[in-house]
Amino acid sequence: MNGYFIKRILYLIPTLIGASVLIFLLYSLVPGDFVDTDPNLTAERKAELKELYGLDQPLVTRYITWLGNLFQGDLGYSMQFQRPVTEVLGNYIWSSFFVALASLIITWLVAIIIGVISATRQYSLFDSIITVLVFAAMATPSFFLGLILIKIFAVDLGWLPAGGMITTGSNYTGWEYIFDIGEHMLLPVLVLTMLSVGGLTRYFRTNMLEVVKQDFVRTARAKGLKEKAVIYKHAFRNAMLPAITLFAFELPALFGGAIITEQIFNYPGIGAIYMQAFTVRDYPLLMGFTMFIALLTVISNLIADIFYGIADPRVRLK
């Protein structure tokens, strides 16, 4: 197990270097850079600024400089904010994280409950209605869903704020502050949950259906266990096994932000900043953030493999 673990960690290094090459090349191939965004600059001033930002260097030199800084934990300097990339990410990433976390917890709870009930009552009225509903939610574009919810709950009914993270101009502290943020998070979390709950529900339903047909479930029933015990103890646990992988994959998504949803709800998250950085070609911020997500992805992969091994002796590697 230990040898395997070390091997997996060593594999991470080439994977990350590969990812860094890809990320760097993709961004540097996009036409235009930060200095080009300002049409008012004269050619001389542009050349001066490009030199200042190092944009006049050849690609390979820029890559090596970037990678070198990366190894020292330096993601560079955001051009549009004139602050270190890590500081900008820090400013926005946590607000995205809390929304994603809330949505993740709710999504999983709802999906597990609905998935299991749907599976145990396959083709029932409940199953059909839920299937239609989750598919409808899944198929609706997030911007449309977001705007409809704003229209209904914020503009027409006036129950919830139309966007933002806190009430503008408020000076709340303590519980009041948390309540205020919670109120503002409600709609974005609802949208994100509605979008992702569909896929996950189907996933659990299928898993559950498969497991219920297995021999050990029949054995459990045959030895006279109550149906509840059969489903929730024997079948459910086994159906949840593949979910470990799935859950670990959610780790990068927690920090990834939700570009469209954040935009619509005017939420100060990393997704919206990412989009803004792209429109002004703030490459250090874009590359730094993408690299961060790449790192989280490979780590979550590793975690998934390890947990899977712990949970399921059948796949434990020797």
Place this chain on the structure above:
Amino acid sequence: MIKKYASLFMFSIFSLFLLAACNETDKASGSDEERNENESASEAGNSENTIQAIKDQKLSAENPELAPQASTNRGDTVVVTLQEPGGIFTPYFNSSGYDGNVQSVMFPPLVDVNEKGEPIPGLAESWEISDDELTFTFHLRDHLKFDDGSPLTAEDVAFTLTLLHDPSYAGGTDITEAAIVGGLDYKEGDATDISGIKIIDEKTIQITTEKVNARSLRLLGSQVLKKDYYGNGYKKGNLDYIRDLHLAPIGAGPFRYVKYLPGQEIRYEANEHYYGGKPEISTFIYKTTKGDSQQFFQTGEVDYTTLTANADSLELLKSLGFANIDLYTSTAYSYIAFNHNNPIFAQPEVRQALNYGLDRETILNVHYQGLAQAANVPVAPISWAYTDKIAGFPYDPEKAKKLLEAAGWVEGKDGIREKDGEKLTIYYYATSGGVADTLIPIAQENYREIGVDFQVELMDFNALLARVEKGDHDLASFSTPMQTDPYNGVQSFHSKDTSSIVSGYKNEKVDELIEATIATNDIEERKKAFHELYLELEKDPPLILFGYSKVLAGTNARVEGFNPNGFRGISPSLPHLKIVDVKR
């Protein structure tokens, strides 16, 4: 009820007036009769589908008592929307224009401008320009103070001007344009101060320049940085320390900076040291948004916002009842740039033909539903330099055809003109999502009619700029930023100008005339110079002038005093904001 009928009545009168205006311009089309800037409505397509030009106007809220509870609960805190700034709140150092908005609340200039773009006193009570127009003497107001209570003196003004000459200054202001005596010795040489800047006493500063330039007054009379704050630890050649002050500005405006919550808001409080007296409202907030802000206005979360200028948004504001509406013309103009390095455009006739052959009024009317107008000169109609005596290029396909014939482009078999075996195919680049979406189908039809094959490629703004700089385009759509001086609208036509969008245009007479527009401080003389230049530009058009856009602003009726204009936006209004009780 009576009120409602009254407004209905007013509205019908208004429509009648517009119809009349419209008929009049129809009759007058083609002649040189005086045209009112706002009456240039034309019939778009068939008569059933007529879109009327809507004038700049102010409309008072009909039902102020409908103001949402969320807004009235806020008391004397006023919230205004702003696009997310970059977080650089030191004047002269920002790259985003939205940072400029944040700064203008705290940093009034020495010389301000009024709603026509004419200079008016700001921090400076008055100023004198010597007879040779080279020496400027600014007299500061009495008892000026920064918002921390310390005095603002001529020393601070001198420091600001010196700082802008620092060799390591990396911002967007080019102070050398003002050509202060000794300025270059400081910037490029080893001088320790600038000889042309002379502090006469605490309240008076005299600046001598080498060259007459009408723009110097505002360049020199700009915002003031506090010397013992922004200059604390300043050594010539190193301005890195200022980065740490970007998020802690000290100014002298009506409001004092309190804090910035990235992605959310910028908060200010009333400044009791402001020369105009402490403002009535206690807190001013810029709420930052990422685009649409209509829902925040509707729910009362913001008191003032600007919306996409079209008739739908105007209707929406009217339907709310509690919105005071301001519709005003912006100082920017939009245009379609030629690639002057392409031999097709070498003949002015071809460029004129492409101007005449494009039905700009229809495009603008369809897109903005009457809240825009076709441009005739490269300056907005609200500027003192504007003239309606110059026709621009009203839509005239017949004239366009004749011009193309004259330039040697004759119609080929498929209806597309040819010359020396080459087809007249033109590639147009634009960003998607804006007016280009409306322009493309209409322009394709327009140009087809005069025998031009119009090809289109859409891309995002940065890609557009990068490709235009490379010279890949034939035509490309752009809009100017806000223009405080009419010179901004023409400077890129000068052959020595190195900005990338209008490159390769060369006309000696135009060069001379452009120089003449800033060669005096006398507005009447400058006016003449501009009009002469505009006439000359018609003979050799550097671009296709497109349209003047409007700004549609809504104010919650609970706040009085917003009086925005195209030159300074809302900043002149801020000291005068007042809360009124709408729930009587």
